[in-house]
Amino acid sequence: MMIRKGVKHQKHGFASFLVWNQDLFDKQTVNLDDDPMQAAAVRTACLWAHLMEQQLSTRNGKEVVDVAKQTFAEADAYGMGESGTVYHWIVSFLIDVWQEGDELREWYLASGGMPPIIVLS
Numbered sequence: 872m873m874i875r876k877g878v879k880h881q882k883h884g885f886a887s888f889l890v891w892n893q894d895l896f897d898k899q900t901v902n903l904d905d906d907p908m909q910a911a912a913v914r915t916a917c918l919w920a921h922l923m924e925q926q927l928s929t930r931n932g933k934e935v936v937d938v939a940k941q942t943f944a945e946a947d948a949y950g951m952g953e954s955g956t957v958y959h960w961i962v963s964f965l966i967d968v969w970q971e972g973d974e975l976r977e978w979y980l981a982s983g984g985m986p987p988i989i990v991l992s
Contacts, residue, residue: 885914886921889970896968908957911949916961919946920969927971935974936981959985 890896903910922945926938943953951957962979966972980986 885917888917888920888924890968891970891972892968899964899968912951912957912961913964915946915949915951916964918948919943919961920965920971922946923971935971936978939975939978940982 885900899909900913903913919942922942923935923938926942927933927935940953947953951961962975962984966976966979969975
């Protein structure tokens with residue numbers, strides 16, 4: 872497995888997290904004023920990754936599988952829930968841009984999620 876090395880970002884006032892695919896992150900966050908639903912999805916994704924990183928920072932043996940479900944519930948301020956197209960987009964977005972995306976993919980597929988979509992700009 873490739874080890875991803877992320878860089879902390881702070882963009883658009885979103886919660887910061889370790890982004891390893893900055894180009895894709897930038898493409899997905901460039902015109903958020905034009906699409907309130909995508910803006911809400913990106914905000915939720917950023918907060919979710921941030922909360923997971925907080926939980927993982929001490930590790931204590933914790934992995935994404937141990938913190939993903941609980942932290943999504945905390946991050947879901949818009950009430951999107953853990954199903955549907957927007958949730959699937961959020962997961963796919965983080966799989967593609969977040970430093971811990973590979974672990975998130977493993978958790979998502981093991982929990983019955985659909986294979987991640989390719990997030991395009």
